[in-house]
Amino acid sequence: MSETRTCANCGDPLPADQPVGHDYCERCATAWTGGPTASASTGTERTCRNCGTALPPTHPAGNDYCGTCAAAWQRGRS
Numbered sequence: 001m002s003e004t005r006t007c008a009n010c011g012d013p014l015p016a017d018q019p020v021g022h023d024y025c026e027r028c029a030t031a032w033t034g035g036p037t038a039s040a041s042t043g044t045e046r047t048c049r050n051c052g053t054a055l056p057p058t059h060p061a062g063n064d065y066c067g068t069c070a071a072a073w074q075r076g077r078s
Contacts (some may be wrong), residue, residue, distance in 0.1 A: 008076025009050070009069070023076055032073065 005014045007025035009032075014025060024032070031050040046055040048066040050073075055066060065073070 009072045 005018065005023070006012060007014060007028055008023040009028040010025060012025045012027075014023075022029070028050065046059065046064070047053060048055060048069055049064040050069040051066065053066045053068070055064075063070075
C-alpha cells in the first residue's frame with residue numbers, strides 16, 4: 001500500500017495517479033502557472049493569486065503572492 005501524497009502548497013491529498021515529481025494539486029498548479037484567478041480583484045486592491053488574501057498596499061509590484069503562499073511554495077520546492 002502506497003503512502004498518500006499531499007500538495008506541497010495547500011496540503012490537499014493528491015490523486016493516486018499523480019505523476020511523481022508533480023507535488024502540487026491541480027488548483028495550486030493552475031494558480032501558480034495560470035496567471036490571475038477569477039477571485040483576483042479588478043480594482044485597486046490586489047489579492048494573492050493563490051489564496052485570494054488581500055495584499056497590503058506596500059506589497060511589492062510584480063509579487064502577486066502573499067507571504068504565506070510564497071513560503072509554502074518555497075518549502076515545496078526544497
